[in-house]
Amino acid sequence: MRGRTRFFVILLSPALVVLAAVTLAPFAFLISTSLTPLNLARPATWWDFSRPLLNFTDLVEDRRFINSLGVQLYLSAFTVSFQLLIGLGMAVLLNSRLRFLEAIRALFIIPMVLPPIVVAIMWKVLFTPDISILNWILGFLGLPQPAWLAHPRLALPAIIIADVWEWFPFTMLMLLAALQMMPAEPLEAARIDGASAWQVFLHVVLPLLRPAIVVTVLFRLIESVKAFPLIFVMTGGGPGTVTEATNYYAFLQAFNYSMIGFSASISAVVLASTLIVSYVIIRMVGTHVEVE
């Protein structure tokens, strides 16, 4: 038995050492960087820990950072809600043993597996005036043809539309899986009692789906921070700072303005929130070892 344990330790350790080197070490480095005013243009700012919390106090007063939180919140709230609604609707529609539906189900997942940069390009094409088929159709119908991505009120909704399109297949797949594992008995019982299809859905299906919905929403919430390619290609954070989500702002600070230390402090805040949500997910779904 002891030999076996040693064998397993030998198999496990190289991966854990590498994983620690590429994840834990960078996180530690990130935190320590966030405590310095590191600016690549000024070498003296390396390892300057004289005022460790300066970045964080600056952060609280930074209008642009507060604005970016608002943008992120708006983006996350709308994308996740629409993805949930559409995904749920599609899951209910496609939850069937009809061979034809099973076949086309596969095609619905295409948006979420595409390279995000390609998704961004597709929607850039659809939202750019003069070349947009969308605007041509609007014009044809006698409706206004806005310059979506340059319009202060429409730029963020345009990004939300693209993001909802990209990720509704994820909520659809998750809820479809939950629907297919749902026990048939409560549904049958409700039907026998004379409940209408709508009542069965509201009072039986939806409550049974609740845990799946909560986990799906948490996953999408974490991932909604990663709309980077959409923002980068479609609006570049503009017009003004209307679409400048937190992640994008951190990117600008680090790689356009060279304010690495400040950007590290923003990233540390985002990372901490990710950790909290991940912890909640693990607590809720466990590590699924309980299968046996």
Add this chain to the structure above:
Amino acid sequence: MSRSSEPQKEPVRIGRRGIKSSLIYGQAIVFLLLTLFPVLWLLQMSLKVEAEAFQMPPKLLFVPTPENYLALFQGKFARSFGNSLIVSVTTTLVSMLLGVPAAYALSRAGFHAERGIALWILTTRMAPPIAFAIPFFLAYRYLGLVDTLSGLVVIYLTFNLSLVIWMMRTFFDGLPRSLEEAAEIDGAGPLATFLRITLPLAGPGLATTAIFCFLFAWNDFFFALVLTRSKAQMAPVAIVNFMNYEGWEWGKIAAGGTMIMFPVVLFSLLVRRYLIRGLTAGALKG
């Protein structure tokens, strides 16, 4: 698994059912066309000359031209495409080599750190890319790894290695142990048992996991943007560079976009049964 028991059909109902299911078909097809529209639109754009591409009303019947694709490969795009291939394949191999044995050990040894490791892996998988980009960028500047293919291979390990460990663990968990036990009774050592008995059985899991690794590396834009300049430029960044100040080269953008999405669509249809597992870092089985 017990599915809903087939209810006794009354003959009168069948007609109504037929109508109901064709209604569902109709809705499903309409939604599918809406969903695929942006993809098909990019595809047709890539096959038109510039003047034709933005003609309104759009020309639905047209003679496809390979012009945009040819133009793409006369430029530097071919090299970026090659870079993307090399990096994605290499990072897949390295992640699998390190991760598969680790996954096997986690599955069979019963270490008492399940929840801790799960949290670690999920967090690294879910962490905002910028949190990795900053420390890696600083380290790479120091080590001279900015704008190198090996630099990208290493940073892709941050998500792919944890993916391999977690996904392969669930695959190994699902394999019967009786064969392994039989082999060990016959005197095979643990290494031989792992290599000759377990690994061949895990073939489909290995293929699925490798495809996911490849796709995540292939689809990355952010790290490729931040950590490369020109030499090690990857295909997604090359496409964005066609949107420059002199104007957007839409033909090339559409053709390049089509080229990088093609392998992705193909591969993901192969692994679609495991998509949830892959996208939630194995936290959910789907």
